[in-house]
Amino acid sequence: MAEPGSGSLIDLVGPDRERAIPVLIDSFAGVYRWHAKRTLRTVSLVRAALVGGEVVGVALLERLNPAVGYVYYLAVRATSRRHGVGARLLDDAIAGFVGAGVRIAYAAAEGDNAASIALFRSRGFRTVERKEQGYLEGGLGAWGLRSRMWIVSGEVLLGRRLAPEPPAAPPPGGR
Numbered sequence: 001m002a003e004p005g006s007g008s009l010i011d012l013v014g015p016d017r018e019r020a021i022p023v024l025i026d027s028f029a030g031v032y033r034w035h036a037k038r039t040l041r042t043v044s045l046v047r048a049a050l051v052g053g054e055v056v057g058v059a060l061l062e063r064l065n066p067a068v069g070y071v072y073y074l075a076v077r078a079t080s081r082r083h084g085v086g087a088r089l090l091d092d093a094i095a096g097f098v099g100a101g102v103r104i105a106y107a108a109a110e111g112d113n114a115a116s117i118a119l120f121r122s123r124g125f126r127t128v129e130r131k132e133q134g135y136l137e138g139g140l141g142a143w144g145l146r147s148r149m150w151i152v153s154g155e156v157l158l159g160r161r162l163a164p165e166p167p168a169a170p171p172p173g174g175r
């Protein structure tokens with residue numbers, strides 16, 4: 001069966017997740033590689049792009065809470081970059097989040113990772129400032145969530161609102 005240039009997308013489950021290891025080795029070094037491999041085995045959802053039966057790209061996705069989705073890692077094999085694989089995986093992640101009722105999507109990237117930042121920006125993400133109004137108040141501030149995102153020095157937090165906050169419930173007995 002022929003696959004288009006950016007491949008077909010599948011879930012990687014259980015031992016099959018090991019098929020993504022070459023992508024992570026290609027894409028990350030040092031402590032990032034260690035953490036990406038660990039996250040590959042523990043994260044809720046792994047989406048993979050296949051070309052010719054090989055995993056050429058992977059997205060490691062988590063729900064931090066019912067309203068918040070997090071792209072832990074997005075990576076594409078060096079030989080398959082600039083063919084739309086990363087964009088396809090990110091579009092798929094966003095569609096999955098929207099379908100599941102997620103209202104905010106976040107991702108982190110090193111401040112000098114031009115490829116990653118350009119990709120997220122092309123999909124409507126923007127840099128989240130530390131002092132920003134919290135997501136529950138309608139902003140993009142990640143109050144109470146940053147510690148679970150494993151954001152390290154030199155990284156920027158990127159965020160995109162996918163849906164508005166629901167109107168606050170009226171106080172009991174109030175008008």
Ligand SMILES: CC(C)(COP(=O)(O)OP(=O)(O)OC[C@H]1O[C@@H](n2cnc3c(N)ncnc32)[C@H](O)[C@@H]1OP(=O)(O)O)[C@@H](O)C(=O)NCCC(=O)NCCS
Pocket residue numbers: 027028072073074075076077080081082083084085086087088108109110113114115116118119120122
């Ligand atoms: C970031 C990464 C996932 C992008 O994957 P990709 O498949 O090459 O991206 P795409 O081909 O889908 O590119 C989509 C858009 O992203 C931007 N982009 C991608 N690579 C870029 C680069 N090297 N320089 C500038 N912009 C880039 C462009 O806007 C591009 O659109 P265009 O091709 O129409 O100009 C890939 O470079 C990668 O795996 N890097 C190493 C791992 C990493 O840093 N991951 C992100 C942090 S978790």
